Amino acid sequence: MTIEMSTSSPVTTCAVPGSDPIAAARALSDEVAATGIVPPAEVGPTAELLVALARRYGNTPFLPLEQARREIGLDRVGFGRLLDLFARIPGLRRAVENGPAGRYWTNTVLGLERAGVFDAVLDRRPAFPRLVGLYPGPTCMFRCHFCVRVTGARYQASALDDGNAMFASVIDEVPADNRDAMYVSGGLEPLTNPGLGALVSRAAARGFRIILYTNSFALSAQKLQGERGLWDLHAIRTSLYGLNDEEYRATTGKQGGFTRVRANLVRFQQLRAERGEPVRLGLSYIVLPGRAGRLSALVDFIAELNEAAPERPLDYVNLREDYSGRPDGKLSPDERAELQTELNRFRERTAERMPTLHVDYGYALHSLMTGSDVQLVRIRPxxxxxxxxxxxxxxxxxxxxxxxxxxxxxxxxxxxxxxxxxxxxxxxxxxxxxxxxxxxxxxxxxxxxxxxxxxxxxxxxxxxxxxxxxxxxxxxxxxxxxxx
Incomplete structure (x- = not known):
């Protein structure tokens, strides 16, 4: 038996900072009793333990079960029963997904769990990769200060023909039961490969939904005219490195970068609308140190793009935080307070001016907006x-x-x-x-x-x-x- 409950109940929000765990346990008690497997005298205490468990995994998703058991204070048999009960109440699962660290669950973990690939890794069982990144760019016109690329490193132009034939063979090899099995990124800038459009068309013909990760410096009308296969993309995600030419120069080392990227995106918006193309357009914006206040200018930039094609506004924005160079990836208290304020202002302004825009705040910024101090996972050697x-x-x-x-x-x-x-x-x-x-x-x-x-x-x-x-x-x- 499973118990359904409202998506806005105290239970489904019990992992969010500021929520009342006592109220959540009280609201949960009827659901616990309805399972028929908990003695009446134990319903209240059991509900409190379930809320405590949801709060832990909504904030620390990669906590080992044995550690959670010790923290909650149950023996193994009792903890096993608690886990079984947890699985019977979907509202508790939603509470974990709604928690400050919920994007780890919803954006990454649960989808891969459904595909069964984690078991293949743990069993040391060969399996075709669930996700294949194609990195076709021979070079890049930018030199971003946070990028690991070796200055001047590139592939020889002579590698293009054989390389594109190889990519074609990979596209033909990927099992077609996963439409999102491939993406195009880099490495180096993918649009510097003149055969990219043909590769995209090849993948689209097999039913794959290809997302292109690009800086859009080369996404010109001429490029789109010469490589019509680019219109077969499922989505274009443009990494935006600033909101004026000076910010672009400081980040990428390229003069006039923003002016060109903006012109390309405006023209793409217009062409997409004129042609009735279904390809989605999005932005990826990294909030660099000292630039939290620029989020208001990002709203204005999105509005400018939308004005170019009011009937086909921008589809999505992915906001991320740059933690490079900070000890343990931590923000200072002042940075944290400023960023939280600016993120909430950004959310309010986008909701008001562009209500159809989907905004993904990622692992870290989502938790920050909830008022939590959840930190990014930091894998070490x-x-x-x-x-x-x-x-x-x-x-x-x-x-x-x-x-x-x-x-x-x-x-x-x-x-x-x-x-x-x-x-x-x-x-x-x-x-x-x-x-x-x-x-x-x-x-x-x-x-x-x-x-x-x-x-x-x-x-x-x-x-x-x-x-x-x-x-x-x-x-x-x-x-x-x-x-x-």
Missing amino acids: ETMRPTAHPQVSVQVDLLGDVYLYREAAFPGLPGADRYRIGTVSPGTTLAQVVERFVASGATVVAKPGDEYFLDGFDQAVTARLNQMETDLAEGWADRRGFLR
Whole structure:
């Protein structure tokens, strides 16, 4: 028996800072009693324990079960019963997902759980990667100060023909049962590859929904005219590095970068509307140190784009925070207070001026907006997994080299070669590269600094796998990882 409850009940918001756990337990008591498995005298105390559990996992999603058991103060039998009861009340699951760390669950963990890929990793069972990043760019026109790219590093133009043929073979190889199995990013700027449109069309013809991650400096009307396959993209996500030319120059080292990107996006909006194209357009904006106050200017910029095509406004914005260079990724109290204020102002202004816009605040900013001090997962060399997770995700560069982590697939990056597990070639498929690595029992011993090869997604996946492995080792195999 499962118990449904309102999405706005005290229970479903019990993990949010400022919520009343006593009121939540009181509201939960009837649902606990309705299960018929808790004696009447124990209903109240059990409800309190369930709320305490939801609050823990809404704030610390990668907490091992045995640690949670000790903190709550139950023996193993009692804790097992509590977990079973938790699973019977969907409102408690929503409480965890609504918590400050809820985006780890909803954006990453639960989708991969449904696909079964975590079990493949833990079982050391070869499986085709759930996500494949295609990194086709031979070069990049920017040099962003937070980017790990080696200055001047690029692929030779002579690698393009063979590289694009290799990408075509990968596209043909990917199982078609997952429409979102591939994305295009870098590495280096994807739009610098003149064959990108043909690759996108090839993937779209097989039913894949390709998202292009780009700086849009080259997303000109001429580019769109010459590579009509770009209109077969599912979405374009533009990384925005400032809101005027000076901010762009300071971040990317490129003069006039913002003016050109803005013109490209405005024209894209107009062409998309004129052609009736379904491709979605979004922005990714990193809130760099000292620029929280610029979020109001971001609202104005989005409004300007929307004015170019009122009937086809911008679809989404992804906001992220740059933690590079901060000890343990922590904000100072003053930065935190300013950023929280500006984020709430941004939310109010976008809701008023552009109500159809979807805003994703990511792992960290979502928690900050709830008033929580939840910190980003911080994987260190000692907590990196020697076998990584190629069943979950790999990246393929223009040479066909396959990398375990998203920030490792940059040409010439010191130490990245250790995370290259093979090469796709006319005689070797991507499936074979992954299978050989997994079946061979190969491992990579992390060195200091290697954690920077992991982006936020890799960090979350690693933390989840470490959590599950700990739960398995401590005897919680059937419940490993808490939410499934």
